[in-house]
Amino acid sequence: MINPDSGAMDAPTSYETRPPWDDGSIAEPPTLPRRTDVVVVGGGVMGAAAAYELALRGVSVVLLEMGRIGGEQSGRNWGWIRQAARDEDELPLMQASVRRWAELSTELSDDFEWTQKGNLAIARDPARIAFFEAWLKVAKAAGLESRIVDERETKRLLPELAGSWLGALHTPSDAHAEPWLATRAIGAGAAARGAIVAEGTVVDGILVDRGRVTGVTTERGVIHASTVVCAAGVWTAPLLYGVGVDLPIRIVRSTAARTKPVAPLSEMGVGYHPVVSFRQRPNGALYVAAGGWSDYDVTLDSFRHLRAFLPNYIKNRRLLKVHVGRPLLEDVGRRARRRDLAWRLRQGRVLSPALSAEKVRMSVAKFREIFPSVPIEVDRAWAGYTDATPDAVPVIDAVASPGGLVIAAGFSGHGFGMGAIVGKLLAEQIVDGRPSHDLHPFRLGRFADGTFRRPRLVA
Numbered sequence: 001m002i003n004p005d006s007g008a009m010d011a012p013t014s015y016e017t018r019p020p021w022d023d024g025s026i027a028e029p030p031t032l033p034r035r036t037d038v039v040v041v042g043g044g045v046m047g048a049a050a051a052y053e054l055a056l057r058g059v060s061v062v063l064l065e066m067g068r069i070g071g072e073q074s075g076r077n078w079g080w081i082r083q084a085a086r087d088e089d090e091l092p093l094m095q096a097s098v099r100r101w102a103e104l105s106t107e108l109s110d111d112f113e114w115t116q117k118g119n120l121a122i123a124r125d126p127a128r129i130a131f132f133e134a135w136l137k138v139a140k141a142a143g144l145e146s147r148i149v150d151e152r153e154t155k156r157l158l159p160e161l162a163g164s165w166l167g168a169l170h171t172p173s174d175a176h177a178e179p180w181l182a183t184r185a186i187g188a189g190a191a192a193r194g195a196i197v198a199e200g201t202v203v204d205g206i207l208v209d210r211g212r213v214t215g216v217t218t219e220r221g222v223i224h225a226s227t228v229v230c231a232a233g234v235w236t237a238p239l240l241y242g243v244g245v246d247l248p249i250r251i252v253r254s255t256a257a258r259t260k261p262v263a264p265l266s267e268m269g270v271g272y273h274p275v276v277s278f279r280q281r282p283n284g285a286l287y288v289a290a291g292g293w294s295d296y297d298v299t300l301d302s303f304r305h306l307r308a309f310l311p312n313y314i315k316n317r318r319l320l321k322v323h324v325g326r327p328l329l330e331d332v333g334r335r336a337r338r339r340d341l342a343w344r345l346r347q348g349r350v351l352s353p354a355l356s357a358e359k360v361r362m363s364v365a366k367f368r369e370i371f372p373s374v375p376i377e378v379d380r381a382w383a384g385y386t387d388a389t390p391d392a393v394p395v396i397d398a399v400a401s402p403g404g405l406v407i408a409a410g411f412s413g414h415g416f417g418m419g420a421i422v423g424k425l426l427a428e429q430i431v432d433g434r435p436s437h438d439l440h441p442f443r444l445g446r447f448a449d450g451t452f453r454r455p456r457l458v459a
């Protein structure tokens with residue numbers, strides 16, 4: 001399904017091409033129990049937060065991560081914790097997530113650079129302002145204080161911004177954090193509260209007996225559990241096929257770049273433009289990325305659920321660069337050699353997809369155009385795979401069959417910000433059977449019964 005090195009690097013680069021923390025080290029796993037209440041598969045922000053919240057509630061939980069906690073999307077993303085321009089079903093969860101992140105910033109021992117000073121989406125195109133106006137109705141209904149500000153206010157908030165602008169969407173309660181630090185802090189918090197957290201442990205399959213999950217098989221033996229949370233990011237769909245659950249997912253490649261530190265750009269630290277989004281860390285380093293632009297490598301799985309994905313492909317056709325080549329050939333080769341999921345998981349223990357140098361160039365050029373007085377120099381860039389659903393909102397669901405299986409996946413490139421609340425909701429679902437937010441819009445069944453919306457009102 002996945003080629004760890006898919007996509008071509010399209011130009012020689014003068015910067016390091018992997019995430020700063022990616023030194024190849026994986027912690028020696030602890031001794032694993034043979035039985036626990038809950039197994040969580042996947043140590044991204046979703047799995048780590050679920051394990052943390054379950055441990056807080058006194059549940060015995062084992063978190064299994066085949067690579068490193070935060071080693072995939074959750075440690076490679078830009079770090080936005082954004083309510084602005086969210087889908088109307090996601091917005092209440094995001095509002096609650098921002099509150100939960102704020103609590104976590106004091107509850108957890110490790111600092112993760114939590115910053116809540118707002119977010120500005122700048123616009124010089126009337127269509128974009130019209131989109132903001134339409135979305136403000138969604139914000140108002142949810143009680144979120146977002147507003148459109150004029151050019152003067154935009155430039156007051158972003159003093160180095162050059163050129164003429166129609167205005168911006170300002171969301172004062174939006175936030176950001178350093179994703180690798182945040183996911184690791186939550187994982188460490190889970191361990192400190194009694195969860196068993198094992199890196200370097202591949203889950204090969206989910207065990208089911210008479211319609212209920214009974215545990216998982218791992219490369220280090222079986223663990224029995226009556227509940228399994230599958231939060232395995234891009235590997236969730238193939239793991240679920242093994243137990244007859246069909247999750248429609250497309251794997252998209254996104255690139256991020258980091259610059260050497262520069263003087264503070266604004267108090268907020270984050271800003272969004274369709275061609276360049278940026279976030280500044282407290283140490284002055286900027287993350288720049290090509291807004292909504294990303295890459296898509298065609299594989300044999302691209303032909304699954306094609307009809308469901310078509311409306312979003314069509315809507316985003318300008319933003320998604322489709323690559324047909326090596327990844328497809330390698331996928332055909334793997335199928336011909338009958339490589340099973342266990343083999344593929346071990347090969348892809350930490351996926352390091354090739355970044356798009358084109359996206360780095362694009363975002364840096366746009367940044368320099370709109371902030372000509374800010375001298376940026378990229379010192380690192382990297383890519384990560386995201387798992388997208390046909391309607392670009394996640395699946396968060398305790399499915400009926402098999403019983404005991406809970407899915408949290410398909411966060412469609414904007415899940416980091418939701419991590420804090422998703423962990424809490426999963427724990428509430430498992431412990432009380434009643435999450436504090438309505439998860440109906442996120443049920444898996446919407447794809448089978450055709451009730452999902454396509455495409456949605458999202459930026």
Ligand SMILES: Cc1cc2nc3c(=O)[nH]c(=O)nc-3n(C[C@H](O)[C@H](O)[C@H](O)COP(=O)(O)OP(=O)(O)OC[C@H]3O[C@@H](n4cnc5c(N)ncnc54)[C@H](O)[C@@H]3O)c2cc1C
Nearest residue numbers: 042044045046066074077078080203233384414415416417
């Ligand atoms: C470049 C980039 C920028 C982004 N920017 C933002 C942003 O600014 N804001 C935002 O909200 N979101 C952003 N996102 C999206 C966000 O990172 C993801 O939606 C989120 O991290 C998903 O978390 P997750 O826990 O579901 O998945 P992951 O982080 O992928 O975690 C899943 C984990 O499961 C493990 N795993 C998989 N299979 C197995 C197995 N069989 N056994 C054991 N372990 C397994 C994997 O190794 C992985 O660590 C961005 C993503 C990228 C790539």
